[in-house]
Amino acid sequence: MKGERTRIGVPRALGYYEYHAVWEAFFGELGVDAVTSGPTTKRLVDLGVGAAIDEACLPVKVFYGHVRALMERDDLDFIFLPRLVSVERRSFICPKFMGIPDMIRVNLVPRVPLLDVCVDMSRGSGGLRRAAVEVGERLGAGKRQALGALKVACGLWREGMAASGKRRPQCQPRSARRGSDGTGTGNAPEEPALNLLTLGHAYNLDDPYTSLGLREHLKELGCEVWTVDDFPPASLEEAIAGLPRHLFWTSGRRILAAARHVAQHHCVDGIVHLVSFGCGPDSLVGEMVQRETLRRGGMPFLLLTIDEHSGEAGLLTRLEAFVDMIRRRRAAGAPGGRGLPA
Amino acid sequence: MRLTFPHMGPVHIGITTIFRDLGVDIVAPPPITRRTVALGVKHSPEMACFPLKISVGNYLEARELGVDTIGMLGGVGPCRLGYYADVEREILDGLGAGMEMVVLDPPQGKPGRLLRAISRLTGGKPLRQVWRSIQFGWSKIVEIDRLDQEVPRARVFEAQPGVTRAVRAQAYRLIEEASSVVEAKRAGDLAVEALRSISLGHGAKSPQGRPLTVGLVGEIYMLLEPAANMDLEERLGRLGVITRRALTVSDWVRLHLFPGPWKSKDGAVVHAAARPYLNHFVGGEGVESVGQTVLYQRMGLDGVIHVGPLTCMPEIVAASVLPQVARDLDFPVMTLFLDEHSGEAGIQTRLEAFVDLLRRRRQRQREQGTGRFGATSARQQLAAGLGVHGDA
Ligand code: SF4
Ligand code: SF4
Numbered sequence: 001m002k003g004e005r006t007r008i009g010v011p012r013a014l015g016y017y018e019y020h021a022v023w024e025a026f027f028g029e030l031g032v033d034a035v036t037s038g039p040t041t042k043r044l045v046d047l048g049v050g051a052a053i054d055e056a057c058l059p060v061k062v063f064y065g066h067v068r069a070l071m072e073r074d075d076l077d078f079i080f081l082p083r084l085v086s087v088e089r090r091s092f093i094c095p096k097f098m099g100i101p102d103m104i105r106v107n108l109v110p111r112v113p114l115l116d117v118c119v120d121m122s123r124g125s126g127g128l129r130r131a132a133v134e135v136g137e138r139l140g141a142g143k144r145q146a147l148g149a150l151k152v153a154c155g156l157w158r159e160g161m162a163a164s165g166k167r168r169p170q171c172q173p174r175s176a177r178r179g180s181d182g183t184g185t186g187n188a189p190e191e192p193a194l195n196l197l198t199l200g201h202a203y204n205l206d207d208p209y210t211s212l213g214l215r216e217h218l219k220e221l222g223c224e225v226w227t228v229d230d231f232p233p234a235s236l237e238e239a240i241a242g243l244p245r246h247l248f249w250t251s252g253r254r255i256l257a258a259a260r261h262v263a264q265h266h267c268v269d270g271i272v273h274l275v276s277f278g279c280g281p282d283s284l285v286g287e288m289v290q291r292e293t294l295r296r297g298g299m300p301f302l303l304l305t306i307d308e309h310s311g312e313a314g315l316l317t318r319l320e321a322f323v324d325m326i327r328r329r330r331a332a333g334a335p336g337g338r339g340l341p342a
Numbered sequence: 343m344r345l346t347f348p349h350m351g352p353v354h355i356g357i358t359t360i361f362r363d364l365g366v367d368i369v370a371p372p373p374i375t376r377r378t379v380a381l382g383v384k385h386s387p388e389m390a391c392f393p394l395k396i397s398v399g400n401y402l403e404a405r406e407l408g409v410d411t412i413g414m415l416g417g418v419g420p421c422r423l424g425y426y427a428d429v430e431r432e433i434l435d436g437l438g439a440g441m442e443m444v445v446l447d448p449p450q451g452k453p454g455r456l457l458r459a460i461s462r463l464t465g466g467k468p469l470r471q472v473w474r475s476i477q478f479g480w481s482k483i484v485e486i487d488r489l490d491q492e493v494p495r496a497r498v499f500e501a502q503p504g505v506t507r508a509v510r511a512q513a514y515r516l517i518e519e520a521s522s523v524v525e526a527k528r529a530g531d532l533a534v535e536a537l538r539s540i541s542l543g544h545g546a547k548s549p550q551g552r553p554l555t556v557g558l559v560g561e562i563y564m565l566l567e568p569a570a571n572m573d574l575e576e577r578l579g580r581l582g583v584i585t586r587r588a589l590t591v592s593d594w595v596r597l598h599l600f601p602g603p604w605k606s607k608d609g610a611v612v613h614a615a616a617r618p619y620l621n622h623f624v625g626g627e628g629v630e631s632v633g634q635t636v637l638y639q640r641m642g643l644d645g646v647i648h649v650g651p652l653t654c655m656p657e658i659v660a661a662s663v664l665p666q667v668a669r670d671l672d673f674p675v676m677t678l679f680l681d682e683h684s685g686e687a688g689i690q691t692r693l694e695a696f697v698d699l700l701r702r703r704r705q706r707q708r709e710q711g712t713g714r715f716g717a718t719s720a721r722q723q724l725a726a727g728l729g730v731h732g733d734a
Contacts, residue, residue: 055658055679083622085420092420095625099659102620106663118622245428245445248419275389280422280655283389284429291432305389 005033006139008115009076011066012036014059014097015084017202021160022153023080026132029149030141035076037066040209044069049308051107057276058307059203060096060103062210067104071112078115078138081105082131086122091250094281115139161233194326197226197262199255199289200274201282204306211274212306212315218272221323226268228258235261252285259289263296266335270300270326272319277307300326345463346371346404347413348397351566352486353591355518357413360479364464364472369407371400374569378403383682385433392570392651392681393563394426398433405439413463415598416447421625421656448598456599480595481523485530487590489513492537494586497579498553499541507576509536554700557638559588559631560649561657564680566591571649571680572689578647581697586643588634589627597630612637619663628656635667635675644700645674647693652681674699 008027010016016023016036027034037044040062048065070079081101086092101116117135120127129147136146196218204211205227218225228236239261240253247253255273262268273289275282286303293299302322304315345368347357354370361368372378374396382399401412412434417424431443444463449456454469461472489510496506513533520526556578564571565587575585589597597609616633623629635646648664650657661677668675676696678689 053658053662055652055661060658085622090418092625095420095628095655096659098420098622099620099624099628099656099662102622103659103662106619106666243428244431245416246418247428248424278389278653280391280653283387283391283653284394284422284425287387287390287429288432291436 005031006077007033007035007075008139009070009073009079009112010034010036011063011070011079011081012038013040013063013066013207014100014203015082015093017206019084019087022157023082025153025156026135026149029152030136030139030145032139034080035070035073037069040066040207042209045209045308052103055278057096057278058210059201059276060100061308062203062207063100064104064108067108067110071108071110076112079110079112081114081116083116083118085118085120086127087119087250088121089124090122090246091248091253092122093250096280194221194223194270194323195226195268196223197258197268197271198274199228199258199271201251201276201279204274204276210306212310212312214272214274214304214315214319217316217319218323221319223323226262228254231258231261239264247285249281249285252281255282255285256288256292260292260296263293263299266297266299268299269330270302270322272302272304272322274304274306277305300329343367343411344369344407344409345411345413346401346407346409348393348400349374349567349569350393350563351568351591352490352514353483353566355486355514356479356483356591356595358518359482360460360475361464363475363478364460364467366464369404369409371404372407374400374567379569379682385437387429389653390429391422391654393561393567394422394429395682396567396570397426398430401430401434401441402437402439405441410440411442411444411463413444413446416445418448418450419625423626478523478526480592482517482520482526483591483595485517485526485533486514487592488530489517489533489537490587490590492534492541494575494579494584496537496540497576498582498584501540506537506540506579509533509540551704553582553584554644554697554704555584555586556697556700557586557588557634557643557646558649559627559634559638559646560660561627561631561651561654562589562594564649564651565589566594570651572684572686574647574649574678574693577690577693578697581693583697583700586638588630588638615640619667620659624656624659626654626656628660631657631660632663632667635664635673636671639667639671639673644704645676645696647696648675648677650677650679652679652684654679674703 010020010023024034044065045062046065047068048061048063051064051068052061067079067081070076081104083101084093084097092098101114104110105114105116115135115138117131119131129150132146132150133143136143136149141149198205198214198218205214208216215225236254236257240247240257247256259271262271271289271293273286275286290301290303293301300322302318304318345361345366347354349371358368358370378399379396380399381402382395382397385402386395386398414427414430415423416427427443427445434441434443446456446459457469457472461467461469464472493506493510496509500506510533513529513536516529516532517526520529558565558574566589568574568576575587578585612630612633614633615636616629620629620632631648635648638646648657648661650661657679664675664677667673674696676692678692680689
């Protein structure tokens with residue numbers, strides 16, 4: 001049953017995790033209710049796996065599942081299906097993000113109109129403004145109103161960004177010397193928490209279902225979990241500035257920057273990189289991450305590849321082994337990550 | 343300095359021509375064999391795309407020929423190709439291969455950039471000379487494309503098994519050795535003539551009915567490199583199928599290297615044909631795969647085989663919408679994702695099954711008087727520009 005206000009369904013997958021705050025604020029400003037498809041569940045994954053081609057990566061299948069879940073509802077006026085081509089200059093997200101609205105439109109025969117809009121900021125923020133105006137139009141808002149809503153949404157977004165990256169104090173370079181006297185903290189507690197950096201796409205890491213509860217498990221194992229968002233953007237930029245050529249995937253660039261940063265400053269004890277089976281960008285970025293960390297002194301590194309068949313038990317075993325290995329190394333005198341000053 | 347570059351079908355003929363003409367010591371990597379693939383696979387990321395792995399094998403084998411420098415295309419995304427060079431450099435450095443990787447970024451509307459980069463590689467040859475050499479190399483590519491177009495038909499009609507292959511190999515060699523544009527042209531003419539006489543000449547076997555024609559679409563490397571696509575065209579030829587390839591080497595150069603001067607006019611047509619199914623560039627050849635499939639249906643071909651490397655992002659997008667294209671147009675389309683693990687027997691079985699399906703479909707159309715055997719058949723054929731050498 002449709003209410004008075006326009007209701008727009010937002011699939012809680014892919015770009016949602018990074019950008020939902022902007023979308024929701026934008027729709028809110030336009031007086032439109034954004035309704036998500038809810039957390040990922042087995043049923044949603046099954047729905048997606050049933051509709052996507054086998055060769056697609058899990059996040060794409062999960063996206064299909066969320067859209068199908070939205071299509072089952074009869075209280076929506078639109079389903080929001082942004083084509084996220086680029087969110088910053090000279091960069092892209094992933095070719096599959098560029099094609100997904102078509103993949104959905106062609107395969108799922110939606111009853112509800114799709115609100116697909118192309119967001120391409122590879123040549124500047126004009127692309128975002130155009131997208132806002134276009135969405136506004138479809139929702140019956142004028143250009144001024146849409147741009148106003150966008151301004152508010154982006155303001156909120158920037159505040160959020162400024163807050164992240166301050167959550168952790170700046171990571172200072174540890175003394176370059178290695179060995180039993182290299183820890184430098186002096187007053188280490190008996191069983192110090194391990195600092196682990198989790199790398200991966202937000203739609204994997206922030207989705208407890210597809211990530212198989214990675215973050216929770218790490219916490220249970222006594223680890224302090226870091227993510228890319230914990231580093232000030234400036235340090236990330238600095239860390240990646242030395243690369244010979246521009247890395248053009250937004251997420252891959254942040255992942256590699258964070259890896260370089262922690263490998264240089266030794267501020268964590270290890271890296272856990274979560275990738276989807278068959279992920280194109282990560283197949284190369286992951287390789288660079290491993291080589292970077294190896295080159296800079298061999299930080300413990302765990303690559304976790306997940307797909308729809310991965311099980312939590314297997315993940316847990318690997319995490320335990322990884323954490324044990326780091327603790328043993330520590331006990332044997334290897335320096336720990338500096339981590340946080342208490 | 344001794345220079346090399348990755349293989350991709352017959353591209354090496356053009357590239358070596360350009361650089362030799364500019365006085366650079368350049369060698370093409372040895373032809374791709376099982377060993378090349380094994381070497382590449384061993385040292386590349388497991389989930390990297392197949393072309394990257396084979397390229398790494400190329401470099402390592404070229405190193406055995408005393409090569410110390412690699413010229414590799416760069417890119418600006420969105421697909422992996424644009425980042426290949428960086429990863430390959432890391433891999434080679436990690437192996438202590440002692441090879442320098444020179445990245446040639448695509449000109450992006452500024453052809454001068456690529457010219458200057460090539461000029462630097464040649465120790466500062468004047469741009470005008472670089473441009474002349476490029477045109478010389480280009481003329482060979484054009485000849486190769488021209489003769490390649492005759493190959494599929496000859497292959498199906500050849501009276502003596504393997505003769506087409508031999509003629510083509512010899513023509514490639516002649517074109518490669520040609521020392522002028524005119525000579526290259528003459529070699530091309532000869533080859534075209536020889537191939538035509540195979541498909542038309544005395545003793546040309548006339549298979550039962552007009553042969554099936556199948557369009558090949560997909561990722562460029564898989565289309566152009568027989569060592570990567572399991573010799574797909576040859577296999578189909580042996581099954582009596584004439585193949586039409588959506589992209590040739592010159593198309594690829596036009597698409598990726600010099601979108602300016604040689605921009606293909608067909609690009610817009612292909613994109614328009616793809617639009618109902620895929621309405622945005624997705625990197626690589628994703629849109630071309632979809633658009634060409636639609637166009638091949640309109641031309642009256644019997645079906646399309648879509649090939650891509652496993653995990654290829656643009657082709658996964660294309661493969662996601664192609665089933666709907668096939669349903670809408672009632673047109674058989676088969677997707678093959680291939681990599682180093684693909685088994686020959688499995689591919690052969692799938693090809694045979696697909697060809698069977700096309701034969702039955704042809705038969706059905708014949709009985710019902712629809713399709714290309716209906717009243718408009720001749721007109722359709724002309725429109726398709728297929729030539730009418732068959733016995734339709
Ligand atoms: S970035 Fe990787 S995981 Fe994400 S959609 Fe692309 S291929 Fe899939
Ligand atoms: S188009 Fe396919 S094969 Fe080419 S770089 Fe992209 S993913 Fe790899």
